[in-house]
Amino acid sequence: MAVLEASGLGRQYGRRWALRDCTLSIPEGKVAGLVGPNGAGKTTLLHLAVGLLAPTSGVITVLGGRPADGPAQLGRAGFVAQDTPVYARLSVAQHLRMGAWLNRAWDSKLAQCRIEQLGLDPKQRAGSLSGGERAQLALTLAIAKRPEVLILDEPVASLDPLARREFLRSLMEIVAARGLSVVLSSHLIADLERVCDYLVVLIASRVQLAGEVSTLLSSHYRLSGARRDPASLPADQEVIEQSHTDKQSTFLVRTDDPILDPAWTVRPVTMDDLVLAYMSRGAGTGRARRSGLRVMS
Amino acid sequence: MIEFQLDTASGVATYLQLVQQVHQALQLGLLGPGDQLPTAQQVVAKLAINPNTVLKAYRDLERAGLARARPGQGTFIVRSLPRADPASQNRFLASMTEWLRAGRTAGLGLDEIEAIYRTALRSCLAEGVT
Numbered sequence: 537m538a539v540l541e542a543s544g545l546g547r548q549y550g551r552r553w554a555l556r557d558c559t560l561s562i563p564e565g566k567v568a569g570l571v572g573p574n575g576a577g578k579t580t581l582l583h584l585a586v587g588l589l590a591p592t593s594g595v596i597t598v599l600g601g602r603p604a605d606g607p608a609q610l611g612r613a614g615f616v617a618q619d620t621p622v623y624a625r626l627s628v629a630q631h632l633r634m635g636a637w638l639n640r641a642w643d644s645k646l647a648q649c650r651i652e653q654l655g656l657d658p659k660q661r662a663g664s665l666s667g668g669e670r671a672q673l674a675l676t677l678a679i680a681k682r683p684e685v686l687i688l689d690e691p692v693a694s695l696d697p698l699a700r701r702e703f704l705r706s707l708m709e710i711v712a713a714r715g716l717s718v719v720l721s722s723h724l725i726a727d728l729e730r731v732c733d734y735l736v737v738l739i740a741s742r743v744q745l746a747g748e749v750s751t752l753l754s755s756h757y758r759l760s761g762a763r764r765d766p767a768s769l770p771a772d773q774e775v776i777e778q779s780h781t782d783k784q785s786t787f788l789v790r791t792d793d794p795i796l797d798p799a800w801t802v803r804p805v806t807m808d809d810l811v812l813a814y815m816s817r818g819a820g821t822g823r824a825r826r827s828g829l830r831v832m833s
Numbered sequence: 834m835i836e837f838q839l840d841t842a843s844g845v846a847t848y849l850q851l852v853q854q855v856h857q858a859l860q861l862g863l864l865g866p867g868d869q870l871p872t873a874q875q876v877v878a879k880l881a882i883n884p885n886t887v888l889k890a891y892r893d894l895e896r897a898g899l900a901r902a903r904p905g906q907g908t909f910i911v912r913s914l915p916r917a918d919p920a921s922q923n924r925f926l927a928s929m930t931e932w933l934r935a936g937r938t939a940g941l942g943l944d945e946i947e948a949i950y951r952t953a954l955r956s957c958l959a960e961g962v963t
Binding site: 795 | 878
């Protein structure tokens with residue numbers, strides 16, 4: 537079953553479409569990273585997934601159910617919104633009490649344990665917590681409701697590197713212990729590379745690339761060598777990105793077959809390479825370049 | 834028990850890095866039959882990586898007959914890898930040197946020789962010769 541499935545999904549604000557005709561499917565049991573430029577519709581998509589927004593058009597299902605379809609369905613998804621908001625005037629303990637009161641399947645032992653492990657003072661007001669502590673509190677609230685899927689919107693964007701690592705470590709420990717699915721949006725590719733086993737690149741509501749990270753990495757190569765027309769590449773090599781000088785050509789290609797041409801220096805790609813290549817292609821700059829050889833200054 | 838490291842700039846998939854590190858530890862004799870591999874929880878706590886990635890690496894090692902999962906206990910090494918024999922390494926080095934000399938005599942440049950070597954290596958990998 538798909539953890540998140542959208543078909544022709546759209547959301548309009550006034551006359552502006554924040555998300556339009558979005559179709560995607562993320563399998564269950566993954567830690568899926570959602571990347572794309574600002575304005576691609578990531579936040580809107582995630583808000584639709586947790587029922588904070590209703591679609592203007594199309595359909596979205598989470599674990600097979602409509603997001604806002606009653607308390608049982610709401611309980612299946614935990615959500616950590618952008619910048620991990622908490623109630624500044626409430627104490628840590630009050631947050632937990634509120635969680636227990638608002639959720640059907642609240643695991644107060646788990647919540648208490650995590651607060652202790654993190655070394656948070658239950659009496660402290662959330663407004664005076666550090667960014668990292670606030671993020672951990674928000675994660676605790678999302679986890680203690682015992683969701684089947686955890687949805688996080690840019691949870692670590694505003695954290696320092698250490699707090700970021702700690703947050704991701706907590707998140708991965710939770711995944712290891714409970715085996716839940718995660719959908720996570722972020723601009724920080726290096727973080728995603730560590731924690732995600734599934735990647736979705738979304739640009740202007742469209743999925744440019746989606747798949748298992750290990751499969752994606754092993755089916756893309758960076759080739760460099762003497763200048764060449766892309767038309768001379770084997771048919772099974774799809775050119776994702778290319779650049780040329782008067783002497784040299786560099787391609788990022790996708791293929792399921794090994795590259796055997798000795799004229800190429802072949803390098804593996806990183807997730808960073810992949811995301812940037814698909815993002816610039818999706819932005820339309822790639823299309824012009826693909827039409828033929830052009831000297832890049 | 835070994836400890837995994839992660840090279841995020843290598844471009845090598847994380848699960849493959851874990852598999853390679855187990856192979857290296859076996860070849861160096863740091864790991865042997867009966868030794869336990871770190872649990873997914875332990876690896877996750879150290880590296881902050883996806884536990885599925887650790888499990889994928891362990892499944893790979895199981896498929897290769899190097900490790901076995903014992904339910905409720907963890908994953909254990911069941912086989913050692915032969916340590917490289919110095920004499921055979923030397924023989925191989927000699928034949929490789931011979932091959933390089935032949936290439937130079939035939940007028941190949943070092944870069945060309947390297948390109949040929951890489952191509953041969955890649956086609957070996959593609960055939961599953963490891």
